[in-house]
Amino acid sequence: MLTRSASTAKGRATRERIVQATAELVADRGVAAVSLDDVGRRARASRSQLYHYFADKAELLHAVVDATTEAVLGAQDGLLDHLDSWAGIDRWFNALVELQRERQARGGCPIGSLAGQLAERDPRARAAIADGLGRWETHLREGLTQMRERGELSPDADTAKLAIFTMAALQGGLLLTQVRRDPEQLRISLDGARTVLHAARAR
Amino acid sequence: MLTRSASTAKGRATRERIVQATAELVADRGVAAVSLDDVGRRARASRSQLYHYFADKAELLHAVVDATTEAVLGAQDGLLDHLDSWAGIDRWFNALVELQRERQARGGCPIGSLAGQLAERDPRARAAIADGLGRWETHLREGLTQMRERGELSPDADTAKLAIFTMAALQGGLLLTQVRRDPEQLRISLDGARTVLHAARAR
């Protein structure tokens, strides 16, 4: 059967419900622990609806990767567009730590988490995840580049590398936070990232 | 049935083969994609042998977490005990990057990878993973503490935080390496970690 993209408003809503339900289940149980029956129950959609909108489970998971990316970036709206100042970066860092505290250090990063589960099993999913992380990183890199142009960072600061490094500290910090159930791990990691960014300050 | 720990040499060898086989399969396919039949085939062990030595799959996975921890730490033998000098740290960083290059940036960190797959599903596994990462981190922290005592780090350097941060950069760098299939991501992350460590130098 070929996958049809919903052509009516109702169809689109159903498709959306399915993706949302799957994303939520995956986020708190992991990919392997989510069956299509679970999805159907949560989304109030029957078996045939799932296969009406997605060719198979893999395709549904790809949609989940995309939706998760959107959700993560969306949740940081108002922060990601202001990574072009020390204050903006600090606000971002603080919000990330605060979020982990609220969530009691559970779940880690939704995207990073998917990475660990899908990267070695599904090349297309891996690419989609790389893309999501890339979009995230781009916000930071562009902010840093603006800071450099404004003279707040040294002219020879490598903003691409700084952005990569900051993402690594963020993802690693989230992993430690998740494993140790302690948001302070992320705090410490981001403090380290800040040290590196400050080391690239214009003198 | 209660789990018996092997009491003869042959039994221990079988048990060991089972754990090894499982660890290898898990490392390159992920937990969810490994069935007990796969394990049996690879370990040349029958169904009943698996259940003779392990109560269920979860218990087998716990053994895998431990074995993986040992393997990861073992693979770094000769490096982890010399993290008390800048040269030793650099050697360690270089070896980590080199390893990723050899493995074509596949698989990420075996322990970190398990974390993403098991942390939210199996509390005991999460604890075991936390323990493994902790042992790893301890080597670094102790090395840094020695450097501080020798005056190579500032007297007020917080070696515990430096170690946490370095582990985060390492894990995050490995995640980016895996997702982007590019070992340079780890290189950049560890360079950042080195910047932070250097910032704690005695002046």
Add this chain to the structure above:
DNA sequence: CAGCGTTTGGACCGTCAGGTCCATTAGGCT
């Protein structure tokens, strides 16, 4: 060599997963 616990083989079972199928209903368009 006799006896006994350990180790092993592999058939078997119930469950649940992903995926297929077809009949029915709903809804937009002319």
Add this chain to the structure above:
DNA sequence: AGCCTAATGGACCTGACGGTCCAAACGCTG
């Protein structure tokens, strides 16, 4: 209203999975 496609319900199929069971082989000890 009538038609055509989209949307839906849910029974059903096949296979694989984790887990159980029992009998046979092994190997150490007396």
